[in-house]
Structure formats: C-alpha cells, structure tokens
Amino acid sequence: MQKYRDLAEKAVASSEADFAEIRLVHTSRTTVIQAGLTHMNTGPVERFTGTTRVFISGRWGICEFSSPDQIHDALDKAAALAIQSKSRPVPFPVLPPACRDTFSDEESGVPLIDVPLREKTFLCRHYCDLLGASLSSGSARVTYDEIVRDRVIVNSSGTSVREIENLGSMKTQLVLPGGLIASEELALRGSFDRFKGREKQIVKMSRNLLLRKTTTSIAPGRIRVILDPELTGILIHEAFGHLVEADFLENNPAVAHLLRPGSRVGSECVSIVDNSLHMNQPGSMQWDDEGTPGEKTQLVSSGRIVSWLHTMETAAGSKASPTGNARISEPGKTPEARMTCTYMEPGTTTLEKLKLHLDDGLYLKGFMGGATDMDRFSIAAQEAWTVRNGVLRKPVAPVVISGKVTDVLGSILDTGDDLKLFGNLSGCSRMGSTAIAVTYGGPHILISEMQVS
C-alpha cells in the first residue's frame, strides 16, 4: 500500500479543489466454520477499494474506484460531481491537524494473518468438540472470522496516515432442540493468543445452557433488574450512543435541542465515554476514516451531556471539534459519525452489594439481539435469573427488555465496580447500512424498574 499512498499524496497535492481526500483500503477476510463434524472455510477474500472525496464551493462530490491507476480520474469525477451538485452549500469541514504517520498492530504481537490456517482450523474443531461433548442432542458451532485491514487516508491539508488492523472474532454457539440458544463471541484486535485457552468458558457456557433447559416463563411487567456488563454495554450503545452521533442530530434539530450539552439524560451515577484508543478492541482507531486522531470523548458526566460524536463535517455544522468518530460503512459512502468503543464508566459498588438491592427482581446476562429506533430500544437477554432478598434463585426463560431511551438512563440506581468490554466485528448497523466493528461495555448496573417481556 505504501506505493499507492505515495501516488495518492501526489494526486491530492495536484488537486485544485478547496479540499480533496483519498481513502485506500485493502482488506483480507477469512472465515472458518466448524458445525458439528462439518468444516468449511472461505477466503481469504481480498478487496482493494479507493474513494475520493472533494469539496468545492460548499459542496461535496464522491467517487469510488477499484484500481490505484484510477486515482486521478476518480478525483476528477468527484470534483465534477461537486461542481454540478445543486445541494445547498455546507460549511468548510474542520480539518484534523496535519500528520504523516503509520501504525501497525504488528508492533503488538504476531498478526492474525501470520497464524497458519491449520492452527485456526484446529482451534475451531477443538472448541466445537468440547461444546458438542456436553450435548446429547442439539448442535454446536464455532465460527472464526478474521479481517486484516490496511487503511490509508491522505488529504490536501497535509494528512497522510496509514493504519494496519488485525481484527479477529470467535463465536461459539449451542442450539438445543426447540431453539434454545447460547452463544458467546470474543472479538479482538491484535494477537491470536487471546483466542487460546478458552476451554473453561466453553464448558461453563454449555452447563449454563443445560441449566436453562428446564426454565419457566415469567409474567411480563415492570421489574427491578441488574444487567451484566455485556447488557449494560448494549444498553448504552443502542439506547444512548446512536442518539449522540452528530449526523443524526444534524438532521433532527428537535432531538439535538433535547440532547444539547449540559442537559440531563441520566442519574448522577451515569458517566459514558467513547474511547477509540483501546487498541486491543475492535472499533479502535489510531486515526478515523478522515484521518482525525482517535481520542477519548466524554459523552455523559454525572448524568449530563458533555459532547456528541463528530466527523469533520458535523463538527463544522455544530462549531465543535472532530472527535475521531468518522467511520465508513461501505466504500463510496460519506463518513458517518459512529461509535467506536463506547462504555459506561464503573462505580465503586460490588456485584454482591448490588444484589442486596433486589428483594424481588431479575439478574440478566448475555446478549442475544437488540436494536433502537432512536427513541425506544429492545434488547434480548440470553439468561434471566430470579433474585430474592439478594440471593440468586433460579433461571427463567429468555426475556426481552425494552423501554424509552430517555427513561432508562434516569432509572439507573447504582453502577458496579467491574468494567468489562465486549467487541464485535460486525456489531453495529445503522438504518440498513453495512455493519461496522464496535466495542461496548460497562459494569453491572442496578435499574429501578424496566419493562421485561
């Protein structure tokens, strides 16, 4: 990619546009699936894509290309589209500081791509055998997914950055006859070693699923609950994070007013950050897709909004600074303001002490699915356990928690001291766009009351 980066630097230098940008991305994706005794792998599927983006007299033009020798042509096409555009003009973007640098995960261990395929295949088979050994019926499946991404962002304001990411994910899944599912995913950035030595977790997952086999349903209603760190993370991501993505707010002024900095959205114990510099987590970025350096952005502090997530363009519209959250879901598209690694900051209360606040409630664990329509959210939990007088009692059938975004953060009574992060390679899709890698997390949290169905 280095020679194409040089080409791109020369091309933007020769551009007469008010601002010109070139993104070059090479990805290599490999998937290994072990389903029972059946094995299947695909890839690596290699993909090179380039995108030029040009800003002229307040209007943008964008062009995707498939070969580096088309860089100049693509710049011209983007410029022509910007000139011909009849869009209302928008403010000049807030540009990141000029920077010429390279970052590679190779500096933090053996890259995933250098681990032989047979080793990945063996590990999937080994874990699948372990999962299957615990079942008399049903099916076990292990899926390993790997994306190696080499990203170059060059622009006419002096930015030229290159980042090489190694993203990997291993998903273990058990399905019992009747459809009861348990699944766990470990996704990471960097070294393959963290996928090894997971035998204990896998056996524990099987045991938990078998425990849940004889569960009863609970009556739906408003119930006091404790969420585990994974569900806390999902809640923060789905129920809050998407709301402070500035391009959404830009299009919805009434919501932007409700969520203006300083406004209260949660109880005193709620503090939320987006930190793209957890470099061993998916979604982390030394530089975002516009070349803005990644950073830790405080979104909520003691229940009040501090900041939104910005790209260069949304920052210009809001008279703010870019926060390093510009992300591309597909080549040829404009960068969107999206979360990276978003989590609730931990408090000081232990889980045992949180449970003492549950005279009659539920302890919910594990994530099965969820979404938001920006006002309401819905999250399916894998496990639900009754708690009486602070003591864990028995599992009940999987439940869905739902509610209004503005209500739920205000009903958080206390936060645990145990921050955990969970990554996902294709964890976040917004309005039908291609999913991007994100990380979410938080501590255990106690919620006074929420709708459980």
Added chain:
Amino acid sequence: MTGSEILVACEKVSTEAEVTGVRRQYKSLEFGPSSSISGSGERIGWGLRMTRNGKLGVSGEWGMIDPFRLVDKTISSCRYGPTTLFSFPENSPELETALTGNLKTITHDTVSDYLSTLQDRIRKIHPLASLTARVQWGENSFAIMNSCGLSGSYSKTTTSSRFSVTLPTDTGLLQSGYSLNTTDSLPVMNDVLDMLMLPIHSDGLNSLSAAGRKNVVFSPAAFSLLLQAVKAGVSGKLLAEGASPLAAMEGKQIIGNLLTIRDLPRLLSGAATAPFDSEGIPTRDKTLFEDGVFAGFLHDLRSAAECGTESTGSSGRNLGKHSKPVCTNLAVDPALEGSVNTLAETGSGILVTGILSAGGGNAASGSYMLDCGRVYQFRRGEIQGYHDGCVLSGNVYDALSKVTAVGSRQYRVGTDLLPFISLNSISVR
C-alpha cells in the same frame, strides 16, 4: 485480465475450476434535510472455485486481481474445504439480452428533485418530519465460465433506494425506514409514502395495553421479517443438514390456504432477477407454497447432490464464498379482492408496521421473538391507540397457518413483493 486466463492458471492444479466475474457501475445520491452528496463508483471482482483432491475450495478478489494469488488461495481453501459431491455443469445457459430497466432518465438532478418532492410531501403531513435517503442506480454485470465448457454472462440495471423518516412527537421520537430494490426507474412515490408514513401515527392516540392472544396485521415490511424463517426453511442446505422443519412435508398443508408464496427469479423488474444462478444453472420461477401446501425446496448443486435431486437454479453466493440455495424475488400472491391493509376484514387487533429487533428467534426451527417497538391498536378497522414495547413470539409456520386475510396489493420490500397479512391468535406480550 480475463476469466479464461484464470482458468488457464488452474489447469494443472485442479480437477475442475469455475470463474465468476462481477462488475458494478453506479451513481448515488445521499440526501438529508440540509444537503445532499452526489457520488459515483465502480467495483470489479473475480471469484474462483475449484475441486482438488476431492475437496471444494473458494476464493475471491475485489479490485486489484492477481490470478496466481487467486489460484494459490483457492488451493489453500481446498485443503480445508468440504468434500466435492458434484461436477460443474457443462451446458451453457442460453444467451440472454441484458435485463435493462429505464435508467436513462435518472440523473443526480432527477433523484435530487424526486427526494425534495418526497420530503415536501412528508412535511405536508408532518411539518417536523425529516427525511434522509440514499439512492444508488447503475448496471451490474455477471459472468461465469468453467473448465467443463460452460460460459454465460448477463447484465442488468438496478436501483436501490433506502429511506428513513424521523418525527419528534409528544409521545416520543418516531422513526420509520423503507428499502426497496428494482431494475426500474425510481420507485412510485405514493408507495414510498405509504410505507414510510404508516408507522407514523402521532395525532390524538392514547397508549393502550396489547398483551394476550391477538389478531395481528403485519405490514409488508414487518411480514418480510417474519418470512426470514420461511426463507431459511425452504433452503435445501438446511434440509441436507437435517435441520429443516419442512423435511418430508412436500405436498402437505403447512400454512394457511390463503397463502401462495413464490420465488420469482424471472420477475420483470425484480432486482434479484437473473437468467441463471451463480453456478450457471438456468433459473425458473417456482411456487414454494400453493394455497398453503408446501411444494418443494430450493437447491443449488451441492444441496441437490446431498439430497439426491436436481438443482433448482437457486444458487447464490458472495464473491469468494461457498454457494448456498437462496430465494431471489420472494412474492406472496395478493388477494383478488378486499382492502389493501386488511384492517377492515380483521375488525380489531394490532397493526405491526416494523420490527425493532428479531433477536431470540431461530430461523432453523421457525421460532420467532419479534420486538415491534410501537404497534397500533385498531377497532372496526380504525386505528385507536398505540402500545410501546410489544413482543410477538411463537413459531412462524404455526402463525402463518392462522392467516385470516391477505391484502389486495403487493408492495416491494427489499427484493420481495408482499401484501399486508392478517393472522389471528398471535401471542403478544
């Protein structure tokens, strides 16, 4: 570089080889309330599938293609690939003319005007509503050739439109989305308005309870999500794996007799329309359920070999991935008479306009757990109130056996063609 060069590179290292090529050229417009961005682009990719030492391997490359690297990776994939159970086909599909729609009239300006008009019409109904959209239009070309002598190619125009409307109201923020793909020009604006505005009833409604066993009307968008499990169930791959709930059910009444479901790869203006599938087998329209009776599975070459039958020309795959049987343009026949939205026929119940989350279901078994966000209660065919946080659960085949009414017209949802549908005695929490 051409596909035949890749095939030549495979000659000495494979028993059989097959090359697929894809080219997409498009223009796009991203539209928001305050600005729009014009775009264009091109994608080119090659996929290679080969059999070697009795194993099947796949690989693919987009952008810069190196045939020898592609061959090397496919050899590596063969090492861990599934056992080969079939030969690549020898007979080339008949030559087809390009499947072109009327895209000549579409320019960035016409799309921008279309979306501005749509936004104005939405704001006439709800002045605070904001529209965001992305429309992409262009030409897709597909080519295939294999070492057994098959070769074929076709190209088609496609328009892919994605709309989203957000409306702040006293009872919360309402949002609706609608996506559709065609080979035609821009979608009919009234249809887009119908689908986008349906979930946005904001005036004078009260919150009502909706728990229990209810009559439930699914909008086409919600129906499409319910049908995901059926799409999985009719796959010959699931049958071959011994996991299909429809195994040995051919000829039996599975769902309500008001429902006829078809897979239409030859549909005029269908975005998933193709003269042959991704393995080069000619496609044909198929009835999956005739008056509720299950007619048969969809097969690609592999699932057909595993099940001892013929391919139905239903192979689909992304570049560099293994083939699997897939639905193309799924269509549910509309009723010949009656209302469009079935509310009048249903009388009272709840109307589901969209699914917030489908987590917790299992496509293989047909079980579903759909969180619908906001649903609307109706009585005597009129919407009376809403309920937030509504979860529907059950088994999709059981639910579809309780169909009481089907709408009298189809709407496009993605590549599907679906009417409204009314089901009774659905578990609502």
